[in-house]
Every structure is written in C-alpha cells, then in structure tokens.
Amino acid sequence: MLVRMELRQLKGFVAVATSGSVTAAANDLGLAPASVSEQVRRLEAGLGVALFERTARGMRLTEPGTALLARAQGLLDHADEVRRAVTGARRRVRIGALEMLAAAKLPAVIRRLAERRPDLDVSVESRTRQSLLDAVAGGRLDAALLLDLGDRVGGLGFARPAGMDHVDVGEVRLSLVAAPDGDREPLLVSPSGCSIRLAADQLFGAEVPRRELSSITTAREWSRQGLGAALLPDFALGSDLDSGALVELGLDAPALALRLVWMREREPSLRDVLYALSAS
Amino acid sequence: MLVRMELRQLKGFVAVATSGSVTAAANDLGLAPASVSEQVRRLEAGLGVALFERTARGMRLTEPGTALLARAQGLLDHADEVRRAVTGARRRVRIGALEMLAAAKLPAVIRRLAERRPDLDVSVESRTRQSLLDAVAGGRLDAALLLDLGDRVGGLGFARPAGMDHVDVGEVRLSLVAAPDGDREPLLVSPSGCSIRLAADQLFGAEVPRRELSSITTAREWSRQGLGAALLPDFALGSDLDSGALVELGLDAPALALRLVWMREREPSLRDVLYALSAS
DNA sequence: GGGAGCATTCGGGAAAGCCTTATGCTGGTT
DNA sequence: AACCAGCATAAGGCTTTCCCGAATGCTCCC
Missing domain, CATH: 3.40.190.10 (Periplasmic binding protein-like II)
Structure with missing residues (x-):
C-alpha cells in the first residue's frame, strides 16, 4: 500500500481544520506548531492531496480537505470505540x-x-x-x-x-419581575452575549429603556432594591417570589x-x- | 491521549492474527518477521493488553486479541473508505x-x-x-x-x-457421462480436494469403484476413450454431448x-x- | 513602514520502524 | 537420545519519523 495515513496525523488534521490555525491546534494537542505543521504535511503527502490552502491569516480547507474533515472525526471515533472494546476501558x-x-x-x-x-x-x-x-x-x-x-x-x-x-x-422558565413597590423601568439586563440578555433582546426589542449590569445576579439584586424590572430565569429567582421580595409582572415569556x-x-x-x- | 494505536500496527496485527504466525504475516506484508513482531509488541504496549499467547508453534489470540480481530478489519476498511473519498481513488x-x-x-x-x-x-x-x-x-x-x-x-x-x-x-450443472459404447465403470475422478471430486464423493459414496486421475480434463479424455464414467461440470463438457462423443447416463445430480x-x-x-x- | 500574527524551515535529539543476524524455545525425526 | 525444523524474539545498526525551540518569511493592519 503506497498510501500512508495514520491516526495520529488525522488527529492533527482535525485539530487544525476545526480551529482554523496550526497554532491553535498545537495548543489543543499539547504540541509545538512545527510538529502539527509537519503532521499535516505528511498526511497530505501520504494521501497525495492538498488539504489546506495556506494563507497569511491561517489555514483554509480545500475541497478534499473538507471531504476529509467530514469523515475524519468519525474514523477517530471508530478507532476509539475499538480501543475501548479491546481494553475494556x-x-x-x-x-x-x-x-x-x-x-x-x-x-x-x-x-x-x-x-x-x-x-x-x-x-x-x-x-x-x-x-x-x-x-x-x-x-x-x-x-x-x-x-x-x-x-x-x-x-x-x-x-x-x-x-x-x-x-x-x-426547560428554563423566564419571569419578568420587579420589587413590589419598586420601579418597572428601566429593564435591568446582563451583558450582551449572555443567554438571558439574548432572550430579553428578542422579547422586548430595542425600544424599552434598559440598563446593562455585569451579571444576572446583579440584575436580580438591583430589581430587589426597586431599581427596575429584570428578566430572570427560574434558577436565578430563588425564593424571592415566595418571600415577596419580587413580584411577577405578568409576561407570558416563552420558556428557554x-x-x-x-x-x-x-x-x-x-x-x-x-x-x-x-x-x- | 495515553493510548497509541496506529493503523500500521493494526495491519500487522490482522496479518498475524489471521495467518496465526508472525513469519507468515511478514511474508504477506512484505516485511521482516522481526518488524512485524515489534509492531505487535508496540500495539500491545499501546493498548496495555496482551493480544497473543506466544507458543513455540505460533501465536494464539487471547480474549482481548479476539475482540480486536473482530473489529480491526472493519476499522481498516473504514480508513480505506475515508482515503478513497478524499483522494478520489x-x-x-x-x-x-x-x-x-x-x-x-x-x-x-x-x-x-x-x-x-x-x-x-x-x-x-x-x-x-x-x-x-x-x-x-x-x-x-x-x-x-x-x-x-x-x-x-x-x-x-x-x-x-x-x-x-x-x-x-x-449454477454449474453436473452430468454423469461415458462414451456411448464404452465402459460405465470405474468412475473416473479427479484428485481429492477438487470440487468435482467432492461432489462425486457425496453423490456416490465410497462403494462405487473409482480410478483417480490427475484432473477433470484427464477424466473427460479417459471417459471419451471408453475407460469409464465421469462426473463432469457443464463447462468441462464442451460439445462432447452434441457431437455424441459422450452420452449422459441419466443421473439427476444437483447443480453446484x-x-x-x-x-x-x-x-x-x-x-x-x-x-x-x-x-x- | 513597523509590528502582530501566522505558517513554515532549520538543526538536532529522541523514538519508532525496519533490516539482518543471532538466540532460545519446542515438537517431531532419525 | 540427539538432532533438526520451525517458530518468536533479542541485538545491533541504519533510516525515517516525531517533536522541539529558534529563526525565517509572509501578509494584513494600524
């Protein structure tokens, strides 16, 4: 068999392909970038196919590279399954x-x-x-x-x-809450990127006045102190509803x-x- | 990953396991026996499992070895399929x-x-x-x-x-034939091991007198010359039936x-x- | 134009793969 | 009872692979 393709090389390839960079892949694998680069080069030589286009900003998969990526992880999984079956791990x-x-x-x-x-x-x-x-x-x-x-x-x-x-x-239920005698505005939200914030953005759009806080926990605390309303997930509410520290504002928010x-x-x-x- | 298992080692393992001997496997692989022996040893070290019992007459699979053999060829096939998909081979x-x-x-x-x-x-x-x-x-x-x-x-x-x-x-039809005016005995058979001979043994048992010849072709020739009957496959009959050189003896032999x-x-x-x- | 971020090359040391030859084992032969 | 055939493996030596750190070259962006 002329063709050489070793599992180790495939691991390197997958790491590079998914991270888009030799450097990042090397970090993931605990190897030096030079080693990963060589693994990929040897794999390409073994298959007789260019798997990446080299750009100054990273590695872009070629068409055969895409074809390999779609199959390589499955092969590695298969190998791991075999290994487990044999070692009893x-x-x-x-x-x-x-x-x-x-x-x-x-x-x-x-x-x-x-x-x-x-x-x-x-x-x-x-x-x-x-x-x-x-x-x-x-x-x-x-x-x-x-x-x-x-x-x-x-x-x-x-x-x-x-x-x-x-x-x-x-499911995670969402409740729009505020202190019983506190303000209902602005909407107290967590930083953009937070899942609850994304939900709030979808529910209320951009019109509602809002104040961005550093975390859900902070938003809850502010709302307890009457500084506005907050959209809180069930797990962040604690017993505030039961104790009356917060009241629900009657929004039928979809559950996440x-x-x-x-x-x-x-x-x-x-x-x-x-x-x-x-x-x- | 602590575990090392490379496709090359699996190829060696499969060759040894199926041939039952390092020497034979090495021949198959085009390697020296020492190299194959080392492949197996490294695979065992990598998996942390003994795959063979070493005997003076060869290698016998252990229980984990049996488990691996049942899966290794499938993994190698998978790898080959991936290779083909990528290279377009x-x-x-x-x-x-x-x-x-x-x-x-x-x-x-x-x-x-x-x-x-x-x-x-x-x-x-x-x-x-x-x-x-x-x-x-x-x-x-x-x-x-x-x-x-x-x-x-x-x-x-x-x-x-x-x-x-x-x-x-x-299907291959079998016909019991003889020369029109030749002897019907003995049964002219090919050497033991030949498929037609095996069929003749099953059909006629051990009682029928027989003469063992070196090949089917020889049996046909002898029967044409009237020296006995022969059980011949359709593809060995040629035009002997049409030309009348041989006649069928009316046996409803099962087709192979x-x-x-x-x-x-x-x-x-x-x-x-x-x-x-x-x-x- | 200089620098950040990237892949690659280079040189060297360690490990793996391979070879040939030598050794040790066992079971059958003479 | 001694011997030999067939087997796996150890030994020694060579080549390739693997991996590293450092140096190089490239491009894009400020």
Whole structure:
C-alpha cells in the first residue's frame, strides 16, 4: 500500500481544520506548531492531496480537505470505540455547560445520565457559550449544554458552527419581575452575549429603556432594591417570589430550552448516549 | 491521549492474527518477521493488553486479541473508505477464483460486476480453494468464487474459516457421462480436494469403484476413450454431448452453486458490491 | 513602514520502524 | 537420545519519523 495515513496525523488534521490555525491546534494537542505543521504535511503527502490552502491569516480547507474533515472525526471515533472494546476501558463523555447553568441545572442532567448509562464516565466543564461551541466543533468536548430557543441551534440569536444536532433535555422558565413597590423601568439586563440578555433582546426589542449590569445576579439584586424590572430565569429567582421580595409582572415569556448540542458527524453511539438524556 | 494505536500496527496485527504466525504475516506484508513482531509488541504496549499467547508453534489470540480481530478489519476498511473519498481513488475489489473456474465462469461474473458497478476496479487471481479461503480470511482477497453446495459455505465438504458470508451468483450443472459404447465403470475422478471430486464423493459414496486421475480434463479424455464414467461440470463438457462423443447416463445430480464468499465483518459497502452480483 | 500574527524551515535529539543476524524455545525425526 | 525444523524474539545498526525551540518569511493592519 503506497498510501500512508495514520491516526495520529488525522488527529492533527482535525485539530487544525476545526480551529482554523496550526497554532491553535498545537495548543489543543499539547504540541509545538512545527510538529502539527509537519503532521499535516505528511498526511497530505501520504494521501497525495492538498488539504489546506495556506494563507497569511491561517489555514483554509480545500475541497478534499473538507471531504476529509467530514469523515475524519468519525474514523477517530471508530478507532476509539475499538480501543475501548479491546481494553475494556469505560467510555468517557466530555460535556460542557454554560457557566450560568453549571451550578443550577447541570447536576440533574448528569445524574440522569449516570442513572441511565452507568457504563459511562462523565466529565464536566463550564465555559462561555462561544468557547463551548468551539470546543464541541473541535472535538474537545462531546457535547455542550446551553440555553436556546426554537427548533434550530442558535434560535436564541447566536452564531454557531454548521453541522450540529441537538436535543432538548429540559426547560428554563423566564419571569419578568420587579420589587413590589419598586420601579418597572428601566429593564435591568446582563451583558450582551449572555443567554438571558439574548432572550430579553428578542422579547422586548430595542425600544424599552434598559440598563446593562455585569451579571444576572446583579440584575436580580438591583430589581430587589426597586431599581427596575429584570428578566430572570427560574434558577436565578430563588425564593424571592415566595418571600415577596419580587413580584411577577405578568409576561407570558416563552420558556428557554435546556439544550444539548453536538456535532452530527460524530459516531452514532454518541448520539445514543445523548438521546438517553432527552426522554424524560 | 495515553493510548497509541496506529493503523500500521493494526495491519500487522490482522496479518498475524489471521495467518496465526508472525513469519507468515511478514511474508504477506512484505516485511521482516522481526518488524512485524515489534509492531505487535508496540500495539500491545499501546493498548496495555496482551493480544497473543506466544507458543513455540505460533501465536494464539487471547480474549482481548479476539475482540480486536473482530473489529480491526472493519476499522481498516473504514480508513480505506475515508482515503478513497478524499483522494478520489477508485475502489479496487480483489476477487479470487478457483483455477478451474477462472477460464470458464469468471469472465461472465466480472463482466456483470463491471456493468453494474462501473466505479470499481476489479482485480482477479486464481488459486486453489484452500489458498483462496486463507486469502479471504486474511484480508488479502475481498472475496472468492468457488463451487459449493447447500445453504452454508462448505456444504460441499471442505473446511472453511468461521464468519463467512456468501451469495450464489450462478449454477454449474453436473452430468454423469461415458462414451456411448464404452465402459460405465470405474468412475473416473479427479484428485481429492477438487470440487468435482467432492461432489462425486457425496453423490456416490465410497462403494462405487473409482480410478483417480490427475484432473477433470484427464477424466473427460479417459471417459471419451471408453475407460469409464465421469462426473463432469457443464463447462468441462464442451460439445462432447452434441457431437455424441459422450452420452449422459441419466443421473439427476444437483447443480453446484457458483458461490462468492467473503468475511462477514468486512465493511458493509463491500457486501453491497458483492450482492450486486447476485440478482440476475 | 513597523509590528502582530501566522505558517513554515532549520538543526538536532529522541523514538519508532525496519533490516539482518543471532538466540532460545519446542515438537517431531532419525 | 540427539538432532533438526520451525517458530518468536533479542541485538545491533541504519533510516525515517516525531517533536522541539529558534529563526525565517509572509501578509494584513494600524
């Protein structure tokens, strides 16, 4: 066989292709950029095909490169499945979650997964949404838990890589609240980019006067002190409604979806694992 | 990732596991035995598992080794499929056939394959049955064309490796013939091991007096000269019946199946290719 | 025009892959 | 009982691959 294509080289290729840069890929892999560059070069030589166009600003996939990317992760997953079958190693699923959700929502999801698939080791990390999406696209995470809206990933209004599948594993209710005798304006919002802020932007448009605060928690605190209204997720409300510290302003906001997303081309058995989380 | 498992090592492992010996595997791979031995050792170190028990007479698979063998060829096939998709290389299907069939029956089979799957390159070699079965089991051939009987591979009475699938792509009629005015005994048979001989053994048992000749062609020649009866396949009869050189002795022998066999665990797309040959 | 950010080249050291030859094992032969 | 055939593997040596840090060259942007 003239053709040489080794799994190690494919790992390097996938890292470069998904991160778009040799430097970033090298960081992910814990290698020097020169090493990754050479891996890619050897892979291209082995296949007899140019996988990237080199630009001064990074690497752009060629048409054969795109074809390889669509298949390489699946092959690596297959190899890993073989490895696990032979060594008896437990499968490790790496799940990331929005920092906002890690404390309040993630434990229940992980517990359900542990109950249904006790054969898995689950590892968890929390990050920002963009970092999560990048990590999922780059294969550094198997799936990510975030907040979203509608039938497609990104319905809440954020950009996401193509090729993602999702399943909704729960809901997060939103309430527009204010202190009982406090102001109903302005709308106290978290920084742009925050999921709740995206929801507020979709619900109220740009007309409503607003004040941007550093976090959801801060918005809640300000609203308790009567400085305005806040759109808060159920997990951030605590007992403020029961205690009367905050009252609901009667908005029938749509619930946000607690959504697990992953790359469609990953091995089918990953899909099974993740769907195990969906049916309640 | 601590674990190292490279495709090259898997190739070596498969070769050793299927041939049962490092030496034979090295021949197949075109490497020195020491190199293959080292490949296997490194693979075992990488997986952290013993794949073989070393005996003085060869290598015997351990339980994890068996698990790997069942999956490794599928992974290599997957890798090859990815390679083809990326390089645009045409798929090459290696088919072997019994020497007896190569001239008479193989061309029609190959022509049909070329018509139905013009995207394939087909390579052909002819060998003895045992050599064919070994090559198929060892992955050196994708499939083999041979003569058989009944619903299972080996129904004609030969030993075959486990895990083979098959599809019948045609029939070979058998006729018991003799010269019009020649002897009807003894039964002129080809050497043991020949498919026609196996069929004769099944049909007539051990009682019938027989004379063993060096080939089917010789048996036909002897029977034309009146020295006995012969069980001949349609493709070996030529025009002897039409010309009256031989007459049929009125035996309703079952037709042999022209049977394509391959290893079940090979990639599904191979199965599709081969099944393309079955429907007439 | 200078600098930031990028990929690549270069030189060298460590590891892997491969070879041939040598060694040790076991089971069958004479 | 000694020997030999066949096997896997160790030893030694060469070549290639892999990886590193440092240097180089490129382009875009300020």
